[in-house]
Amino acid sequence: MEYIKENLREVRENIANAAKRAGRDPNEITLVAVSKTFPAEFVTAAAEQGVNDFGENKVSELIAKQDAVQSGVKWHLIGHLQTNKVKKVIGKTCLIHSLDSFRLAEEINRVSSAQNIVTSCLIEINIAEEPQKYGVSPKDAENFAAECARLSNVRIKGLMCVAPAAQIGELNRKYFAQMRKIFVDIKAKNVDNVDMTFLSFGMSGDYECAVEEGANIVRVGSAVFGRRNYQKE
Ligand SMILES: *Cc1c(COP(=O)(O)O)cnc(C)c1O
Numbered sequence: 273m274e275y276i277k278e279n280l281r282e283v284r285e286n287i288a289n290a291a292k293r294a295g296r297d298p299n300e301i302t303l304v305a306v307s308k309t310f311p312a313e314f315v316t317a318a319a320e321q322g323v324n325d326f327g328e329n330k331v332s333e334l335i336a337k338q339d340a341v342q343s344g345v346k347w348h349l350i351g352h353l354q355t356n357k358v359k360k361v362i363g364k365t366c367l368i369h370s371l372d373s374f375r376l377a378e379e380i381n382r383v384s385s386a387q388n389i390v391t392s393c394l395i396e397i398n399i400a401e402e403p404q405k406y407g408v409s410p411k412d413a414e415n416f417a418a419e420c421a422r423l424s425n426v427r428i429k430g431l432m433c434v435a436p437a438a439q440i441g442e443l444n445r446k447y448f449a450q451m452r453k454i455f456v457d458i459k460a461k462n463v464d465n466v467d468m469t470f471l472s473f474g475m476s477g478d479y480e481c482a483v484e485e486g487a488n489i490v491r492v493g494s495a496v497f498g499r500r501n502y503q504k505e
Pocket of ligand 1: 494
């Protein structure tokens with residue numbers, strides 16, 4: 273798995289260069305290595321290279337890998353979360369990136385409250401308003417954040433999006449800029465119990481552009497671990 277080391281070196285260098293171009297400190301950007309479909313050994317190999325944050329899009333896979341990896345890494349849930357899976361994942365993830373409905377927020381609140389914990393969440397924004405995608409519409413983001421703020425065991429920590437699949441990262445730049453604007457607008461409202469700390473966007477094809485546009489979490493899978501094989505699913 274020597275190539276993971278080489279890939280990581282390259283991804284980190286690209287992040288640092290993109291940050292520099294934007295006049296940002298590369299240390300304020302967290303690389304979440306998206307390990308979905310890859311076995312636990314790949315996570316261990318990346319952890320040995322200093323990666324602390326891993327992303328999974330399915331609850332069952334997150335839990336299985338967490339149990340298999342014997343190190344203190346953090347797990348991010350980045351995929352759509354069904355309400356009936358909430359009780360399985362609460363307490364096992366540092367950040368849910370995919371809060372996309374109030375019904376889900378209420379369930380996260382209920383289960384978190386029962387465990388006496390507060391669960392950190394990002395609001396997923398359907399930034400290009402694609403009909404097939406999950407997420408809150410950009411125009412509803414602010415109201416949604418204010419509604420979630422009333423739930424004492426849910427903590428809104430920022431925004432996330434999955435931009436349209438772009439072969440050229442540059443094509444997503446305008447969506448990233450819109451995300452940043454929504455983020456800044458909500459932040460300026462200073463809503464109690466809402467922190468605008470994290471902006472999570474940018475994947476293998478567009479993370480450099482994402483960093484230039486203000487992301488402080490990028491979720492990179494194939495550029496770190498290689499091409500995914502979905503056949504086993
Ligand atoms: C798979 C996935 C990623 C990573 O995708 P790559 O193109 O492999 O970097 C990022 N975010 C989400 C929500 C994903 O499901």
